[in-house]
Amino acid sequence: MTEPEQTPEPQAPAEPPAKAVPRTAEVAAYLAARMCHDFISPASAIVSGLDLLEDPSAQDMREDAMSLIGASARKLADLLSFTRVAFGASATAETFDARELAKLAQGVFAHMRAELDWQVEPASLNKAAARAILNLAQMAGAALPTGGVAKIRAVEEGAFVVIAVEATGPRARLRAEVLDGLRGEAMGEGLHGHWVQAYYVHLFMTDAGGRIFADVGEEKVTFAASIPA
Structure with missing residues (x-):
């Protein structure tokens, strides 16, 4: 008597290989393309x-x-001034006056539909914190394509600067590639220009010993960051 044939166990679909994070030269090229x-x-x-x-x-x-x-x-002119600090080296300055950072952010928001609510307590911020707050402010404005309010807050807590950014308004959204970039992951589908800004923030925050977090809710996008003062 022949034994019945055994049905093979179903195999789980193979996980697609993880995409490699672009190298330094590629990141620089994506940043240049973004600015252009x-x-x-x-x-x-x-x-x-x-x-x-x-x-x-x-x-x-x-x-x-x-x-x-x-x-x-x-x-x-507003974009160039903003970009010089948010993306550039600004090698001549290690600290930035919060009032000057507010002017840079206001210059960018003058050309956005969202409104800026700037509530930054420290009188000055180090280079990494200044870059973080400007980039997160711009990302918050971009998350409000039909308008709303981007509230930018920063306080000093012990040895850290704590930044909280809330973008509130109808149709508030955050692209998947932005979340990927903030987590330090390679971009899946989407636009490199949105991904590379978030990935750049992840890089300099990590280098400075900081942390960053993003959350998307109903009509609200939230960023939270802490970075050594």
Whole structure:
């Protein structure tokens, strides 16, 4: 009598191999691409305004062209000033006046739909804390595509600066690639420009001995960070 054939046990699907985190050179390239993306829009608008001024058939639009050039130049200058501290080395400064950081953040929010509520208690912040608070503020504004309020708070607790950022408003959201970057993970699907900013924050926070956390709720995105003072 032949034995019945045994049914093979079902096998669990294999886990896809984890994506490798990009190397330093790739991260630098993604950061450069991110900054170029931010700058190209106002720069192109300035060129468009200049083209209108030079067009003999469009002299009736001269006032509109000057308004476009002025608004775009201010946006470009605000973004450049912000980026120099938020992403750049700023090697000449190890500490930053909180009032100057507030101006940089306000300059960026002037071109966003969200409003900024700046409640930073320390008079000055070290380089890592300054970078963290600016990047988290910008990310909070980006999490409010239809408007809302981004509340930025920072206090000194012992040997640490504690940062709490709340983005509250309708349709508040945080892209999956931002969460991946903050956790120090490689990006899955999504846009490198959003991922690389979050991953950059993870890198310099880790290097400075800090920690960062993000949470997404109903109409609210929350960031929390602590970093040595």
